[in-house]
Amino acid sequence: AVGALLPVVGADTVVPLATGGTTTYVNLDNAASTPALRAVADRVAQVLPHYASVHRGAGYLSRVSTALFEQARGEVGRFAGARPEDLVVFTRSTTDALDLLARAVPPGARVLVADVEHHANLLPWQRSARTTVVRGGADAEETTALLEAELAAGRYGLLAVAGASNVTGEVLPLRRLARAAHDAGARIAVDGAQLLPHRRVDVGRDGIDYLALSGHKLYAPFGSGALVGRRDWLDAADPYLAGGGATLDVRHDGVRWATGPDRHEAGSPNVVGAVALAQACLTLGALPPGALEAHEAALRARLVDGLEALPGVQVVRPHPQDAVGVVTLTVPGRSVSEVAAYLSAEHGTGVRDGRFCAHRFADALGLAEGGLRVSTGVGTSSADVDRLLRALRQFLTTGPALRYGVVDGCWGP
Ligand code: PMP
Structure with a gap:
């Protein structure tokens, strides 16, 4: 039902197979990047012929682009449940947003983070001597309890956590952590990269200070x-x-910087990107409540059940209390890179292998040699999951004819 409500572009992309044939691509790497929604592609096509430089341009198109850019800011803020006093600063990415925040933490405020984080939510903090990195627990519940206990010591100004893990899909109880942070006099920052594609977050309602x-x-x-x-x-x-746009006034004896989002958005902003992001927020935000969760819970259950029925496959933390459609597995005795290359070359199925930019967490999960991650999105169907399961079964029973590796972007033995 979600696939019909939210069509994506490129769902019928045909890709070459190593056998010489072709097949429709199966994208099971949505945790890395998602295809564009049809509504987003249409919106981009609409604004692309007419964009112009924002803010200071006097021409008609500059004024239209400025209005579109600021409207996009409002739409992203509404999607996130921003409070009236919140800022929405446009950035290039989550990495960029977290680096920005890491530089904005007041001097003296200590930061708490667990080592289960993606590097984007670990390294910007770890660069600062004011950060404590605690070891994660055996599951999200245990990690939450560890963070709560550490917060209770009361020495922190900020807790930084991912809403959902890009390795296990585990979702952290954000309201509970927000309460614990606030009770301890700290703020909470949430890396929403993996959570927002799957769940609605409302910073005001959930007590999140930064998203x-x-x-x-x-x-x-x-x-x-x-x-x-x-x-x-x-x-x-x-x-x-x-740079330009972040200042009110520049004189020989000093600079007066702007406040508000302009302060951090120097340079000509990515108007088309902001409009595209805002359209995605509008379209996702208009979904009936619970539709996305139901879609992916069914897919996740089908995937995990199917994987558990495959001898020779091990699923990492298969049954968390709460999780999005991100599942990591290993095939003991086989290299996950080889499995991933096989799935692509012989079955046109895109997954990801490695340590997922979360090396410390991957090591703690026993994935020092890497895992294979399967991640669903709004364009994923149960037929896609079944195709992956069949392909894995085939790999396990017959093994690939060739040993696959990626050579300069081409399939090679
Ligand atoms: N945090 C998490 C949990 C992620 O999965 C990712 C992307 N893999 C990021 C942050 C970084 O996102 P981006 O590459 O868009 O900066």
């Missing part, structure tokens, strides 16, 4: 993202980028 997100995980193209959150730290921080 980072990426367009390309939300069915819009690359190059747009946002940081949504409390204004005071952002207005007091050094501008993230120094």
Whole structure:
């Protein structure tokens, strides 16, 4: 039902197979990037012929583009449940948004983070001596309890967590963590890259102080993202980028920096990217409540059940209390890169292998040699899941005719 409500572009893409034939592509790598929604592609096609430089242009198209850009800001804010006093700063991505926030944390505020994070929500904090990185627990519940206990020591100004893991799909109880952070006098920042494509988040209702997100995980193209959150730290921080548009006045004896989003958005902004992101937010936000969750819960259950029925496959944390459609597995005795290459070359099925930019977590999960990640999206059907399961079964029973590896982007033995 979700696939019909939210059609994506490229669902019928035909790809070459190593055998010489072709097949329709099966995208099971939505956790890396999602295809564009049809509504997003249409919106981009609409604005592309007419965009112009925003803010200071006097021409008609500049004024239209400025209005579109600011309207997009409002739409992203509404999607995220921004409070009236929050800022929505457009960024290139989640990584960019978290780096911005890491530079905006007031001096003296200590940061708490667990080592289960994607590098985007670990390394910007770890660069600062004011950060404590705790070891994650055996599951999301245990990690939450560890963070709560650490917060209770009361030494922190900020807790940074991912809403959903890009390795296991586990969802953290954000309201509970927000309460624990606030009770301890800290704020909470949420890396929403993996959660927002699957669940609605409302920063006001959920008590989240900062939320980072990426367009390309939300069915819009690359190059747009946002940081949504409390204004005071952002207005007091050094501008993230120094340059045109971030200033009120530049004189020989000093610079007066702007406040608000302009402060951190120097340079000509990505208007088309912002409009695309906003359209994705509008379209996803208009879904009937629960539709997305039901779609992916069914797919996840079908996938995990199917994987557990395959001898020779091990699923990492297969049954978390709460999880999105991201499942990682291993095939003991076989290289996951080889399996991934086989799935692509012989079955036109795209998955991801490796340590998923979460090396510390991957190591803790026993994935030092990497795992194979299967991730669903709004365009995924149960037939896609079944095709993957059949392909894996075939790999396990017959093994690939060749040993696959990627050579300069081509399939090779
Ligand atoms: N956090 C998580 C949990 C992610 O999965 C990703 C993307 N893999 C990021 C952050 C970084 O997102 P981006 O590449 O869009 O900056």
